[in-house]
Amino acid sequence: MAKALSHVSLSCLLLLLLLSPLSSAIRNHVMAKSSPLRSFPKTQAQKLIKSFNLSPKHDINNGDVGHVMDESPMMVEKPLRLPVLGDPAGNNSIQDLGHHAGYYRLPNTVDARYVRCSTSSLNPGTITLTTLLLYGSLEAPGCGSELALFYENGPFHIANNLSLLWNEFGWDQFVKENDTSVDQPTGTGFSYSSSANDTRHDENGVSNDLYNFLQGFFKLHPQYVNNDFYITGESYAGHYIPAFASRVHQGNKAKEGIFINLKGFAIGNGLTDPIIQYPAYPDFALDMNLIQQSDYDNIESELVPPCTQAASLCGANGGDSCTNAYEVCNSIFSRILSITEFVAYFCLQYYDIRKQCVGQLCYDFSNMENLLDEQSVRDALGVGDIEYVSCSSTVYDAMITDWMRNLEVGIPALLEDGIKMLAYAGEYDLICNWLGNSNWVHAMAWSGQKDFTAASNVSFVVDGAEKGVMKSYGPLTFLKVHDAGHLVPMDQPKAALEMLRRWTQGSL
Ligand SMILES: *[C@@H]1O[C@H](CO)[C@@H](O)[C@H](O)[C@H]1NC(C)=O
Ligand SMILES: *[C@@H]1O[C@H](CO)[C@@H](O)[C@H](O)[C@H]1NC(C)=O
Ligand SMILES: *[C@@H]1O[C@H](CO)[C@@H](O)[C@H](O)[C@H]1NC(C)=O
Ligand SMILES: *[C@@H]1O[C@H](CO)[C@@H](O)[C@H](O)[C@H]1NC(C)=O
Ligand SMILES: *[C@@H]1O[C@H](CO)[C@@H](O)[C@H](O)[C@H]1NC(C)=O
Numbered sequence: 001m002a003k004a005l006s007h008v009s010l011s012c013l014l015l016l017l018l019l020s021p022l023s024s025a026i027r028n029h030v031m032a033k034s035s036p037l038r039s040f041p042k043t044q045a046q047k048l049i050k051s052f053n054l055s056p057k058h059d060i061n062n063g064d065v066g067h068v069m070d071e072s073p074m075m076v077e078k079p080l081r082l083p084v085l086g087d088p089a090g091n092n093s094i095q096d097l098g099h100h101a102g103y104y105r106l107p108n109t110v111d112a113r114y115v116r117c118s119t120s121s122l123n124p125g126t127i128t129l130t131t132l133l134l135y136g137s138l139e140a141p142g143c144g145s146e147l148a149l150f151y152e153n154g155p156f157h158i159a160n161n162l163s164l165l166w167n168e169f170g171w172d173q174f175v176k177e178n179d180t181s182v183d184q185p186t187g188t189g190f191s192y193s194s195s196a197n198d199t200r201h202d203e204n205g206v207s208n209d210l211y212n213f214l215q216g217f218f219k220l221h222p223q224y225v226n227n228d229f230y231i232t233g234e235s236y237a238g239h240y241i242p243a244f245a246s247r248v249h250q251g252n253k254a255k256e257g258i259f260i261n262l263k264g265f266a267i268g269n270g271l272t273d274p275i276i277q278y279p280a281y282p283d284f285a286l287d288m289n290l291i292q293q294s295d296y297d298n299i300e301s302e303l304v305p306p307c308t309q310a311a312s313l314c315g316a317n318g319g320d321s322c323t324n325a326y327e328v329c330n331s332i333f334s335r336i337l338s339i340t341e342f343v344a345y346f347c348l349q350y351y352d353i354r355k356q357c358v359g360q361l362c363y364d365f366s367n368m369e370n371l372l373d374e375q376s377v378r379d380a381l382g383v384g385d386i387e388y389v390s391c392s393s394t395v396y397d398a399m400i401t402d403w404m405r406n407l408e409v410g411i412p413a414l415l416e417d418g419i420k421m422l423a424y425a426g427e428y429d430l431i432c433n434w435l436g437n438s439n440w441v442h443a444m445a446w447s448g449q450k451d452f453t454a455a456s457n458v459s460f461v462v463d464g465a466e467k468g469v470m471k472s473y474g475p476l477t478f479l480k481v482h483d484a485g486h487l488v489p490m491d492q493p494k495a496a497l498e499m500l501r502r503w504t505q506g507s508l
Contacts, residue, residue: 061387109195111198112192115190146189155167185205185395207246227261239402249414267422268426272407272408275315310325318401322401325404408444422499426488441478452471452474467498
């Protein structure tokens with residue numbers, strides 16, 4: 001039981017990040033203060049990493065590798081050439097689809113670089129747009145984008161013998177120019193810095209880095225500047241995305257740099273507004289028969305009020321009060337897991353309640369790590385000596401006071417200016433369940449709130465079958481996806497691709 005519990009709060013932790021009003025100076029001060037809670041997040045992160053069967057060789061990508069690109073220009077790019085199985089000649093390499101990988105040196109940092117991968121389809125007749133996929137699945141602050149890239153919506157999957165296989169439903173399919181993913185925050189995946197000063201502690205830091213990265217990308221590729229630009233991601237990206245979309249919008253309004261043609265952002269099973277989403281756990285668990293009415297009543301009276309209170313203190317004060325709120329609120333989640341384990345004698349897979357974890361293992365992503373550790377792959381990516389850090393417990397820990405922050409606050413301003421938002425959620429995910437997401441989306445105050453609330457549900461139909469239930473008004477859409485857990489594009493690849501296609505084309 002203890003195992004399951006720690007598992008849970010661990011992944012919960014991972015999910016959230018936030019736009020913090022605190023300056024990084026205050027933040028650093030807070031982080032440095034000793035507190036009995038300080039070792040907790042890191043332990044949680046290490047357990048999470050184990051539950052994915054990952055074993056990164058480093059805690060964070062920094063230090064020894066700084067020499068590799070010291071003389072590099074702002075952006076280094078090269079075509080990707082990796083063998084991909086699937087066509088008879090075996091000649092269908094990534095390069096044929098115009099894929100590139102590169103490093104970008106971030107301004108306003110001591111020495112930070114983001115690695116990015118871009119994929120694009122030569123499919124004629126597709127619309128022209130650029131998406132930035134902030135893959136955030138399962139991840140916390142601290143896991144690289146490749147989890148989603150290889151296991152969800154990227155152009156390839158990894159076979160057990162580490163061959164790459166085409167993903168028929170990769171999200172690059174209809175994106176003509178160009179689909180980009182980055183490892184972020186600095187220190188995760190292949191992104192690195194030699195200076196601890198570049199480690200980020202809040203959404204201000206993260207979204208500034210992303211904004212600067214994007215400016216660099218468009219400077220290098222001015223031909224894409226007029227493309228429609230969309231941001232998508234999942235899970236903890238429910239924190240990253242609203243902050244980043246607001247940052248882009250703000251930069252556009254202030255004519256700060258190159259104008260970015262931001263059209264919309266999509267969040268899948270995200271953690272966005274914890275003060276609403278945490279109290280939804282017992283409601284969802286009761287609806288799904290994970291707990292009994294008496295358990296529900298106990299959680300409602302004992303655990304929900306302290307969580308709500310702690311989360312508001314975090315909103316008001318930031319810093320340590322947010323670490324405290326993280327602990328207090330995650331006891332709701334832990335309690336539910338302990339009940340399910342006690343009653344049913346099984347370890348609930350909280351990313352998909354139809355499944356079970358096996359021992360500590362919830363997913364096995366080890367192939368990804370093995371593949372990206374291969375020298376030939378690192379050469380193809382042009383990352384030199386840098387070793388892949390699948391998940392960084394140091395980055396996770398550094399972001400911990402961001403977890404309980406409410407990121408919904410920036411969204412109304414985006415909707416009012418006609419920037420579209422799609423919130424989608426697989427119906428069997430517990431950790432970022434659809435109910436909590438539906439609740440915050442409905443509670444959000446904006447000029448279309450009444451009409452959105454009054455709008456009727458419509459079926460989301462793919463190939464004649466209902467794949468979800470959807471509600472829209474103006475720029476806002478909420479979609480509950482059937483037969484899916486936390487990883488919608490993994491569980492419902494075709495429906496997820498259709499969702500993205502219709503949404504970006506305005507026909508969802
Ligand atoms: C595959 O690529 C190799 C090397 O570029 C070339 O020699 C070969 O003819 C190609 N095979 C086919 C069937 O196109
Ligand atoms: C974008 O895609 C086009 C093909 O559509 C390709 O030629 C180009 O190199 C790609 N650009 C980047 C930056 O990857
Ligand atoms: C690797 O696995 C794939 C998919 O199972 C298979 O098609 C391919 O032949 C295998 N390659 C080798 C070298 O065994
Ligand atoms: C890192 O930050 C500290 C504290 O603000 C500062 O004293 C130091 O000079 C910085 N290091 C670099 C390399 O900028
Ligand atoms: C719309 O769908 C949601 C999710 O399935 C459901 O909770 C809600 O009750 C539905 N609303 C109406 C008016 O049927």
